[in-house]
Amino acid sequence: MLRALIWDIDGTVAETERDGHRVAFNLAFESMGLPWRWSESDYGRLLQVAGGYERLLHDLAQRPDAPPPGAARERLAGELHRRKNRFHLERLAGAGLPLRPGVRALMEEGRSLGVAQAIATTSGRANVEALLRPALGAGWPGRFAAVVCAEDAPRKKPDPQAYRLALQRLGCRPVEAVALEDSPNGLAAARAAGIATVITRSAYFAAGPFDGALRVCDDLCTPQPVTLARLGEWLREGGA
Known part of the structure; x- marks a missing residue:
């Protein structure tokens, strides 16, 4: 029953992944003056990694212009993740999905x-x-x-x-x-x-x-x- x-x-x-979180990650990159952007196909591949912070660390490890492994990279990923969460909540509270x-x-x-x-x-x-x-x-x-x-x-x-x-x-x-x-x-x-x-x-x-x-x-x-x-x-x- x-x-x-x-x-x-x-x-x-x-x-929410394609139209919410992905967009918010790109806003976070932009807000920190970073040239990186995740396309729809990029984000689809990144979804193989569970967790937004973990996803960022995985992506940064592939970028030659990212900080080297260690505290600086982790700080950058943490700040990007915090900003992404803020942008995501702001967008949902506005237009919604x-x-x-x-x-x-x-x-x-x-x-x-x-x-x-x-x-x-x-x-x-x-x-x-x-x-x-x-x-x-x-x-x-x-x-x-x-x-x-x-x-x-x-x-x-x-x-x-x-x-x-x-x-x-x-x-x-x-x-x-x-x-x-x-x-x-x-x-x-x-x-x-x-x-x-x-x-x-x-x-x-x-x-x-x-x-x-x-x-x-x-x-x-x-x-x-x-x-x-x-x-x-x-x-x-x-x-x-």
Whole structure:
């Protein structure tokens, strides 16, 4: 029986990586007078490295005009990451980002039918707040029985820490939940926690691989709307 939906945030609920974080990193470079810019394809490759600060260090290691390994490089990465976070929050508080197709409809259906919902992300709480407040209103936390962010689960996906904590806070067994994800690391994290996972392909993970997913969709509307009834059918078919 389906009792809970557990949502990833970045790439699943909104295209935050391409249209949010990447843009903010470039603003951080510009603000420090650095000539570096990450194109959409550059950032796609960098997403193989988990974590924004870690991503910066990886990129700096490839640049001949970056500080040498050591404290200076780490300080630069830290300052860039702080500025990036500020720019990202400012942009979300201003124009915001749209939710991906079908996200709001499935959230509303779950709310109306009493299916518990949770968030399991390794993004910081401030980023989640900045994304969901404009989209869902100031009362957005009340829509979720559990909100697990980087402050609660610092080990990044594919580590299952965030999902295991979400299950614990929901009081739910893994077989009673479905995770909504967009990336191979997210799928691996949810499956390591024993949770059946529906993949909605995001801009940077359109090609997978997604072995072991309950279903793989372009989004929650394509090729057909993902509803609670359909999720229940998929679980009964033994996809978990």
